[in-house]
Amino acid sequence: MTRFEELCQAFYDHSLNDESLAQLKEELQDAGKRKQLVDDMIFDANLVENFQLLAKKKSQVLKSTITAQSFNSTHTYTSARIISWAGVAAVLLIGIFLTAQQGFLKGLLAPAIIAEASYTSGETRLFRNDNELKIHQQSQIRHGDLLVTGTSSYLMFQYEDGSTCMLGPESTLEVRVNKSTQGKWLMLQQGELQANVSPQTQSKMKLSTPEAHLEILGTEFILKSRNSQSQLDLLEGKILLSNTTGLQQMTLEGGWSTTLSNENFSEPRPIDEKLIQNQSFKGTLQDIRPKEGRLTLRSKENKTKTFFIAANKWDQTQAHKSAFLPGDQLDITYKKGTMNIIQTIQKSTRKP
Amino acid sequence: MNEEKIALASSRFLKDRHALMAFIYGLTHDAASSEDILQEVWLKLFHALTEKEMTIDNQAAWCRGTAKNLILHYWRSKRDPKVVIDSELIDLVDQAFTESEPESDLVTQRQHAMQKCLEMLPEQSRQLLHYRYYQGLSFKQMAQKLGKTTSSLMMSTSRLRKSLQNCIASRLQLHQEGAQ
Numbered sequence: 001m002t003r004f005e006e007l008c009q010a011f012y013d014h015s016l017n018d019e020s021l022a023q024l025k026e027e028l029q030d031a032g033k034r035k036q037l038v039d040d041m042i043f044d045a046n047l048v049e050n051f052q053l054l055a056k057k058k059s060q061v062l063k064s065t066i067t068a069q070s071f072n073s074t075h076t077y078t079s080a081r082i083i084s085w086a087g088v089a090a091v092l093l094i095g096i097f098l099t100a101q102q103g104f105l106k107g108l109l110a111p112a113i114i115a116e117a118s119y120t121s122g123e124t125r126l127f128r129n130d131n132e133l134k135i136h137q138q139s140q141i142r143h144g145d146l147l148v149t150g151t152s153s154y155l156m157f158q159y160e161d162g163s164t165c166m167l168g169p170e171s172t173l174e175v176r177v178n179k180s181t182q183g184k185w186l187m188l189q190q191g192e193l194q195a196n197v198s199p200q201t202q203s204k205m206k207l208s209t210p211e212a213h214l215e216i217l218g219t220e221f222i223l224k225s226r227n228s229q230s231q232l233d234l235l236e237g238k239i240l241l242s243n244t245t246g247l248q249q250m251t252l253e254g255g256w257s258t259t260l261s262n263e264n265f266s267e268p269r270p271i272d273e274k275l276i277q278n279q280s281f282k283g284t285l286q287d288i289r290p291k292e293g294r295l296t297l298r299s300k301e302n303k304t305k306t307f308f309i310a311a312n313k314w315d316q317t318q319a320h321k322s323a324f325l326p327g328d329q330l331d332i333t334y335k336k337g338t339m340n341i342i343q344t345i346q347k348s349t350r351k352p
Numbered sequence: 353m354n355e356e357k358i359a360l361a362s363s364r365f366l367k368d369r370h371a372l373m374a375f376i377y378g379l380t381h382d383a384a385s386s387e388d389i390l391q392e393v394w395l396k397l398f399h400a401l402t403e404k405e406m407t408i409d410n411q412a413a414w415c416r417g418t419a420k421n422l423i424l425h426y427w428r429s430k431r432d433p434k435v436v437i438d439s440e441l442i443d444l445v446d447q448a449f450t451e452s453e454p455e456s457d458l459v460t461q462r463q464h465a466m467q468k469c470l471e472m473l474p475e476q477s478r479q480l481l482h483y484r485y486y487q488g489l490s491f492k493q494m495a496q497k498l499g500k501t502t503s504s505l506m507m508s509t510s511r512l513r514k515s516l517q518n519c520i521a522s523r524l525q526l527h528q529e530g531a532q
Contacts, residue, residue, distance in 0.1 A: 013491060015492070021441065035451070044374070046459075048383050050467050
């Protein structure tokens with residue numbers, strides 16, 4: 001290895017000191033060396049891109065395996081693999097046990113907690129490092145977790161800043177933190193996500209689908225991703241969209257909707273009336289569970305309806321706590337979205 | 353907005369994308385941040401063409417200049433005292449790219465050839481490159497992980513790079529001969 005190559009490697013590793021930096025600059029006075037540096041940098045970037053492609057292919061295979069095996073109780077692991085994983089797990093467990101006694105490994109091993117599950121219904125699953133974990137209310141959601149819902153199933157989770165996301169039926173979502181900005185990052189592989197995002201003051205929230213990237217500063221939207229197309233209905237706020245190549249950009253305003261594909265976005269069109277049309281429901285409050293953010297109402301015709309309250313609006317709702325008791329008559333107005341996040345509670349009357 | 357101008361700029365940007373990415377990645381060595389910076393450069397280019405209605409003669413150089421400022425900002429925001437990055441060195445790298453003006457088509461061909469060559473590598477060698485170029489580990493970190501010395505890992509990586517370069521060169525030659 002030549003001295004120049006060593007200096008280049010130190011440069012890439014950010015381990016240059018003042019002396020080696022000066023040497024590298026001197027070496028780069030030579031046009032031949034500059035050419036070599038460019039070739040090396042292109043070579044490295046190509047390597048990174050190739051490994052990223054490989055990883056993408058691998059993760060697609062993994063995700064399709066997870067989706068295929070969802071909810072039918074089949075196992076794709078061979079017994080040999082299970083034994084080898086059990087061996088690894090046993091060694092890890094012993095190591096963890098021995099060092100956790102001194103109390104410093106716990107925090108190091110787990111990725112950062114990002115959010116907390118606030119409501120689950122039906123078949124909901126959480127995959128962490130290819131392992132399936134149980135998910136229930138107050139389960140912690142960490143960087144890199146994959147959330148999967150089955151038919152007629154919902155999973156609601158909440159960030160520390162009050163932003164709430166509801167994953168709809170037959171959906172797969174990866175929850176991440178953008179390493180460079182520390183901002184929220186969600187990757188909707190398929191299905192439906194409804195979110196109510198609090199104003200993001202530190203850094204934008206990023207949302208990716210296989211077809212597009214969205215940058216969110218604080219808004220309310222419904223995003224569906226199926227069959228290589230994403231449909232975005234923006235109820236409030238403003239979102240910056242870009243396609244996967246990053247070359248097409250568009251800003252969508254509240255009350256507008258667009259369809260996204262790898263190549264382009266459709267012209268914005270007014271949101272489907274069904275989504276913004278206010279619906280009302282009158283009934284008797286049966287049940288109130290603040291932690292779950294859920295209200296169950298029974299109408300005069302004895303029909304019941306459950307409403308999910310966006311958790312960041314729950315405090316607001318609790319301010320009216322005295323007016324909210326089972327048996328009360330409620331008159332609720334809500335947007336007719338698929339998941340019925342309550343917008344306003346117009347009237348509440350206590351029975352005498 | 354001149355749509356023809358935007359379309360031309362887009363296609364130019366797409367062509368130069370690999371070289372620009374190499375410039376950014378080379379100076380940050382962080383794949384995720386490099387992607388972010390690349391997107392930011394495009395946004396700034398789009399803004400300059402549409403809202404400021406600028407005329408840009410050498411788009412590749414303009415993009416590198418913009419990327420240069422974003423990279424300096426990236427390092428400043430990191431506040432890592434261990435990292436020595438100075439604008440003089442970035443200028444020298446920029447000069448190197450200006451002089452070479454890597455041919456976009458060739459960069460793409462090399463990319464495809466590399467894909468095939470990587471598949472032919474033994475698993476252990478591929479894993480080594482994976483640590484270095486996908487996980488972005490430094491040689492020091494790799495040495496700790498693999499229980500080897502930094503210098504032996506530098507040597508192995510250097511050999512691997514050379515054999516990959518040879519493989520790519522012979523594939524490109526075969527491709528050219530096939531085309532003729």
